[in-house]
Structure formats: structure tokens, C-alpha cells
Amino acid sequence: MSASTPDRPAAIGVDLGGSKIEVTLFAADMTVRESCRQPTPRSTYADLLAALEHEVFRFRKLAETADLPVGIGVPGLVHPDSGVSVCANLVANGHALARDLTERIGGRVVIANDCKCFTLSESRGGAGDGRARVFGLIVGTGLGGGLCQDGRLVLGLNGLPGEIGHYALPAHIVARHDLPLVACGCGRTGCMETLVSGTGMARLALALTGRTLSAAEIATAPDDIDTARVLVTWTELMAELLHTIQLHIDPDCIVLGGGLSNIAGLETRLVDALKKSALPSVRLPEIVKPAFGDSSGVRGAALLALQNDGTDAQ
Ligand SMILES: [Zn+2]
Numbered sequence: 145m146s147a148s149t150p151d152r153p154a155a156i157g158v159d160l161g162g163s164k165i166e167v168t169l170f171a172a173d174m175t176v177r178e179s180c181r182q183p184t185p186r187s188t189y190a191d192l193l194a195a196l197e198h199e200v201f202r203f204r205k206l207a208e209t210a211d212l213p214v215g216i217g218v219p220g221l222v223h224p225d226s227g228v229s230v231c232a233n234l235v236a237n238g239h240a241l242a243r244d245l246t247e248r249i250g251g252r253v254v255i256a257n258d259c260k261c262f263t264l265s266e267s268r269g270g271a272g273d274g275r276a277r278v279f280g281l282i283v284g285t286g287l288g289g290g291l292c293q294d295g296r297l298v299l300g301l302n303g304l305p306g307e308i309g310h311y312a313l314p315a316h317i318v319a320r321h322d323l324p325l326v327a328c329g330c331g332r333t334g335c336m337e338t339l340v341s342g343t344g345m346a347r348l349a350l351a352l353t354g355r356t357l358s359a360a361e362i363a364t365a366p367d368d369i370d371t372a373r374v375l376v377t378w379t380e381l382m383a384e385l386l387h388t389i390q391l392h393i394d395p396d397c398i399v400l401g402g403g404l405s406n407i408a409g410l411e412t413r414l415v416d417a418l419k420k421s422a423l424p425s426v427r428l429p430e431i432v433k434p435a436f437g438d439s440s441g442v443r444g445a446a447l448l449a450l451q452n453d454g455t456d457a458q
Contacts, residue, residue, distance in 0.1 A: 149172070150171065150172050150173035151171045151172070151173060151175065151177075152171060152172050153169055153170070153171060153177055153203075153206070153207030153208075153209055153212060154170055154171055154172040154212070154213075154446075154450060155169075155170050155212060155213050155214070155215060155446040155447075155449045155450045156168070156169055156170070156200060156203050156204070156212055156213070156214045156215070156446060156449070157170060157214075157215050157217075157261075157442040157443060157444070157445040157446030157447075157449070158196065158199075158200075158214060158215065158216040158217065158442065158445055159217050159258060159261075159441045159442040159445060160184065160196075160216055160217065160218050160219075160234065160236070160241075160258075161184060161219060161258075162184060162219060162233035162234060163183065163184055164181050164182065164183055164184055165181065165182050165183075165184050165195065165196070165199070166179065166180075166181050166441075166442050167179065167180050167181075167199045167200075167203065167442075168180075168439075168442045168443070168446065169203045169206065169207060169212075170443070170446040174269060174443065174446070174447070176439075177206075177207070178203060178206060179442075180199065182195070182199075184234070185235070186235060187235070188235060189235045189236060189239055191235070192234075192235050192236060193241075193244060193245060193248060196216075196245055197245065197248050197249050200212075200214055200245075200249050201249065204251075210250075210251070211250060211251035211252070212251065213251060213252040213253070213254070213449035213450065214245070214249075214251065214252070214253045214254070214449055215253075215254050215255070215256070215261070215444075215445035215446050215447070215448040215449030215450075216241065216242060216245075216253065216254070216255045216256075216445055217255075217256060217257070217258035217260075217261035217262075217441045217442065217444065217445040218231050218234065218236065218241070218255060218256075218257065218258055219231055219233065219234070219257075219258050219286070220232065220233075220234065220237070220257065221257060221302075221303055221304070221307070222255055222256055222257050222303050223302065223303055224299040224300070224301075224302070224303045226240060227240040227241070227242045227243055227255055228240050229241060229255065232329060241255055242254055242255040252449065253449075254448050254449050256297065256299075256303075256444075256445070256448055257288070257290065257303065257306070258288075258441045258445075259280060259282045259288035259289050259290045259306055259401075260280070260290035260297050260299075260303075260306060260444070261290075261440070261441045261442075261443075261444030261445045261447075261448060262280045262282060262290065262399075262401050262434070262440045262441045262444055263278060263279070263280030263289065263290030263291065263292050263297065263306070263399070263444065264290070264292055264295075264296075264297050264444040264447050264448055264451075265434075265436055265440040265441070265443040265444030265447060266278060266280055266399040266401075266434050266435060266436065266440055266444075267280075267292035267295055267399075268292075268295050268447055269435070270399065270434060270435040270436055270440065271397070271399045271432045271433065271434050271435040272292070272396075272397040272399050272432070273435075275395075275396040275397040275430075276293065276294055276396055277291070277292070277293055277393065277394070277395040277396050277397070278291070278292045278395060278396065278397050278398075278399060279291050279306070279389060279393060279395040279397070279398045279399070279429070280292075280306070280398075280399050280401060281308070281385075281386075281389070281398050281399070281400055281401065282400075282401040282402040282405075283340065283341060283342070283382075283400070283401075283402040283403070283404040283405060284341065284342055284401070284402030284403045284404065285341060285342050285343060285402075285403075286309055286337055286341050286342075287308065287309035287336060287337040287340050287341040287344070288306060288307065288308065288309050289306035289307070289308045289389075290305070290306035291305045291306055291393060291395070296451065297448070305393075308336065308385060308388075308389060309328075309330075309335060309336055309337030309340075309341065310328065310330050310332060310335045310336070310337065311335065311336045311385065311388055312334055312335065312336070313325070313334045313335070313336055313338070313339060313381070314381070314384040317377070317380055317381060317384065318334070321351070321352060321377055322351075323339060323348070323351055323377075324339075324347065324351050325338075326338050326347070336381065336385055339378075339381060340378065340381050340382060340385065341404075342359040342402075342403055342404055343359070345359040345362055345374065345378055345404065346358055346359055346362075348374055348377060348378055348381075349362060349370070349371070349374045352370075352373055352374055352377060353370040353373060353374065355370055357370070357371060357374065359403070359404060360403070362374050362375060362378075363403075363404060363406065363407045366407075366408070375407075379413055379414065379417050380417065382414055382417065383414065383417035383418050383420065383421045384421060386398065386414060386417075386418045386421070386429075386431075387418065387421040387422055390418075390422060390426070390428075390429065391423075394429075395429045396429055396430065397429055397430045397431075397432065398429050398430070398431045398432070399432055399433070399434050400414075400431065400432070400433055400434065401434050401437075401440065405433060405434070411431045411432060411433065414431050415428060415431055418431075
């Protein structure tokens, strides 16, 4: 098979979540050749390494390429130099997973935060394709993001760009609605994530209405008087978040991801809200849904492996 054949197997993407692992074999043109899911081993780090080793070997055998590069996305902060990840919900927490897996299986293994993988995917062949500055904003169980400049991730000194869940809540909105300031998993208090993520939205609902409502219930019942009130305040908080992102980064395009990005009409709702909070006369970023949805994370992980491999797909 020629090395230039676009449908040749080119990279393996791994989306390592708290409850499941998704492994996908991509061709050079980023079409999916094979994919599988399995529960994430939660007992020991050795079990996790063994599970990843098994799947990578299986896919490399399928691809008839013993050193096919591997990219892994994880739900946590990854240090850009050491590769050590801080993933509270994984047994990989505190380990250099890519290095340890490389020692077992050989070839190239790279790792990045899953929100950053999503952003890379959407900036290359996705909803932000062709835009110079693409910000991926993921509102799911947590609140995170990533930044791509000219199709490459910006990692900074510590891998922090995009960690917008830990921006401080806006004081004027907190005061207006008497919102709770609660401890965040990062060790600080009053982070955006505590009221804007999926779990945060439920906390916001309890504070505003006294009712126990899940984010899914709120998102699917916008006409209920209580859920409508929650959505209005949540949108205010999101607008402040977008405003801060614009002040810091000024992206051309913001691609929404995560479960809450499925709220009907969310892009329009956010554009209208941002118009009110943005500085006068500034151009607004385009706010769009992802092209690859839930599969963007694993696709971005594979793209990262190809970039770091020097192959640079697409
Ligand atoms: Zn925080």
C-alpha cells in the first residue's frame, strides 16, 4: 500500500473518559476505519495501561503498521513538557501516561486535554476550519476549552489556555441573584464551572428556584417558568464568559461542545447575549455547533498524533 494513499490507516485516537474508553483507527484522510468502546479500568494504573496496550496492539495489527502513532485525550490538565496529567477521576492521575505507554508499546504516543483535542479537531476540517483563531468551548459535566491558532494548539507554559472553567464568576450577576459561591475541584471558590457546567446548572437551578432540576431537564423544558428563569441567568453567565474569552483571546470562531451545546437555539441565544456584554463596536466571533459532535475528541487526539509525527494530516 502506498504511503500517499489517503485511505491508508494513519493514526489511532483514544478518548479516555472517566467511565469509558473510545479507541478509533483513522485513515490519512481522517475517515474512520474502525472504532470500539469499553469501560475505563478504575482499579489500578497498571490495569489501565494493559487495556490501552491491548487495544493499540489490536488496531496496529488491523492496520498492518506496527508503529502507528497514538494520540490520547484525557479529562484533565496535561503538562506540556512532562506529560504528567492531573485527572481527578482517572487512575492515570499524576502519571506520565504517554511516556509509560510508549515504554510498553513503542512508536509515538502523545497526550492532551480532551477539550484541546476537540478544539484541534474542529479547527482542522471541522466547524472552525480555515479560521485563524478557533476557541473550543465545552459545556458538559465540566466546563473547559482550548485554543487553536492556525490549526495548531496553543499550550502555553503549563497547558492552561482554555481552562475557562476556573475564571471567577462575575460579581455583579452573583450579587444580583444572590448566587452561591461554592468550592471548586481546583481548590478555589466561586469558579465559573460551579454554576455554568452541567452540574453547575443544577446548582444554579436550586439557588434560583428551590427545585432540584437536572441540566437535561432544564435544557429540554425551556417553556417551564422555573427552567426558563434558570436558562436566562445561565445565559447571562455564559455571555460574561464569552466576553472574557473575547477580551483575552479575541477568537474568530467559537465552537460549542458538550451536552449543553445541544440546547435548542443556543448559538443565537449566546450571540444575542454577547451583543449586550461585548465592548461597543467590536466584531463578534462566529458561534457554531461542532462538525464532529461527540467524536471530535477522539478525532482531535489522532490529529495531534499525526501533527507530532510530522505527518500532519489534511
Ligand atoms: Zn476552579
